[in-house]
Structure formats: structure tokens, C-alpha cells
């Protein structure tokens with residue numbers, strides 16, 4: 426017997442757009458929730474910071490983690506710095522204190538047991554400039570209800586910095602969104618690049634309910650020496666970012682010699698420094714432990730984004746990266762109220778901004 430069925434309707438044609446290079450600040454602001462400043466520090470300071478971080482990076486380590494049954498190493502070196510609290514500032518958090526040490530170990534996937542270094546003077550000098558620019562930017566933007574609002578002064582500041590060194594074009598970092606364990610939701614992350622220019626890549630994670638309607642586009646942002654990329658709130662909730670290996674790179678020629686009468690040595694290294702704010706309401710003592718007894722990871726539920734206020738985040742076991750690849754399967758939804766976190770901008774933001782809203786991009 427032949428059964429006649431109506432043929433299935435052809436799948437909807439959803440256009441795919443090729444990767445787009447965002448070569449100026451206007452394009453970056455149009456397509457992403459980030460802002461680009463091509464030249465952020467006075468040139469002499471940028472060069473001094475490059476040399477200081479190149480010297481320090483001799484001691485930086487490659488992160489290690491378990492991928493299934495294999496111990497793998499990051500294809501770049503990394504380090505973690507904490508800022509000395511400002512005595513004059515009553516709100517300042519001493520993330521260098523013993524109670525915060527766990528947060529620095531977490532950067533190294535629980536491996537590093539040494540005390541993190543305080544910002545060297547040159548990093549402190551750069552940080553002041555970065556903070557001023559970030560705060561100017563933030564004033565112009567629509568903010569998100571879950572952002573931190575506990576600072577009496579209302580200004581953004583950095584209390585930690587993570588640094589990476591990429592040597593040559595082969596070194597890279599894989600696609601990820603930054604873990605929010607100590608940053609909390611909608612963090613602002615300010616990223617300085619020094620040395621060789623590399624491409625920074627961003628790609629949105631399209632929510633499950635929009636998958637049939639649109640594809641994500643890949644954006645390439647060339648980050649040259651002394652540029653600042655500010656990843657504003659929602660970047661970690663909506664996008665993954667990475668620095669891909671690059672077959673060719675332009676060697677960086679510093680504008681100043683290392684020593685007054687020395688010669689200029691070209692370099693094939695890129696140094697990246699991300700300034701971050703570890704929130705007091707995400708203090709290590711408040712981070713849920715999984716069944717392995719380890720601090721859990723906080724991640725945004727990127728595929729089910731909501732309205733900027735009711736977005737979901739999960740605490741989940743981070744054991745797989747540390748524990749011979751074994752994960753205890755623990756997870757729990759973040760509940761800001763029940764976990765007594767905040768204060769957030771909730772009450773100050775009149776209308777919630779949808780994660781995809783244009784002003785927030």
C-alpha cells in the first residue's frame with residue numbers, strides 16, 4: 426500500500442554571514458558589547474609596561490587541566506596579580522588577603538599555591554588610566570540590573586589583573602566566556618594589549634529559541650600595541666571570545682629602547698592584561714562547594730538568556746579540570762536573593778534591558 430504524505434516544508438533559509446573584521450572603534454561598538462580604544466596609555470608608559478611584563482613573564486606558567494583522561498597545557502603562559510587596597514578607600518577589598526587566596530588559585534585551576542603578586546608600580550600607573558576611561562564609558566551606557574552596586578562611590582575599579590603572554594603566532598587561547606565565580610553577573614573587564622598585534626575573536630552564542638532564525642557571526646578585532654578593549658556587561662553572557670593561532674604576525678618594534686642607550690629589540694610576543702573587579706558579594710567563603718569539596722564554577726546559561734534581570738546562572742562542579750578529569754556532577758542555580766548577594770543595580774534600573782537590546786550592544 427502506498428501512503429501519500431505531503432512533502433516536508435523546506436527548512437527555512439537562514440543567511441550566514443562571513444567573519445567580519447572590526448577595524449575601528451565604531452565598528453566594534455556597532456557589532457559587539459565592547460569598546461575599543463586604539464591608544465590608551467602614554468607611549469612611554471605602554472613601552473615600560475611591556476618591558477616590565479615581558480621580564481615578569483619569564484616566571485609565568487602554562488595553565489594545566491584535565492580534558493577527559495588527558496592532562497593538557499594552555500598554549501600560552503599566564504599570571505594573576507592582585508591590587509594593594511587603597512588605605513583611603515573604605516570600600517576597597519583586599520583580594521591579596523589570605524581569605525581571597527583561593528580566588529587566585531582558581532585562576533590556575535587550583536594548582537598554584539604561591540601567594541599572588543601585588544600590582545607592580547607600572548601596572549598600578551596603567552590601571553589608574555584604564556579605570557578613568559572605563560568609568561567614562563560606563564557612564565554613557567545602559568547598565569544591567571545584576572551589576573554590582575555596592576560601591577558607595579559608584580565607580581568601577583579593578584582589584585585583580587590576569588595577564589597572558591603569547592609567543593609567536595602559534596600561541597593562542599581557546600574559545601571561552603570568562604568564568605564568573607568571583608566576578609558575578611554582567612562584569613566589566615578591561616583588556617590591554619602590548620607588543621605584537623593579534624586578532625581577538627568574538628562570536629555570539631545564539632539562544633536556543635532563536636537558532637532557527639539566525640546564525641551567529643564571527644567578529645575579528647585586531648588588537649595592536651597599547652589598545653584597550655573594554656568588554657562591557659553582557660559580553661560574558663552573550664559571546665565567546667578567543668585568540669586564534671595566526672599563520673603570520675607582524676613583529677613589534679618598541680618605540681623606546683629598554684635602557685636609555687640600548688638598542689631596540691623587535692619582539693614576536695603579545696602581552697595581554699585584563700583588569701577585573703572581584704565582587705565582595707562573591708567572596709570565596711560564599712562560593713558553594715561541590716561534592717569534590719572544591720569551589721564551584723559560576724557560568725551563565727548562555728543558551729537561555731532572558732531579560733538581563735532573570736537570566737540564569739549555574740554553579741557547577743569544576744572538578745573535571747583539576748581532578749584527573751573527574752566531575753561529581755554537582756550543579757545548582759544561582760539565586761541572588763536566597764544567597765544574600767548584592768546589592769545590584771536592580772532598583773536603580775527602570776526598565777530591564779533585553780540581552781539583545783541595541784543600546785547594550
Ligand SMILES: O=C(O)CCC(=O)C(=O)O
Pocket residue numbers: 587589598603616625666667668697699
Ligand atoms: O589575550 C586576550 O586578549 C584574551 C585573554 C582572555 O580571554 C582571558 O585571559 O580570559
Ligand SMILES: [Fe+2]
Pocket residue numbers: 601602603666
Ligand atoms: Fe577571557
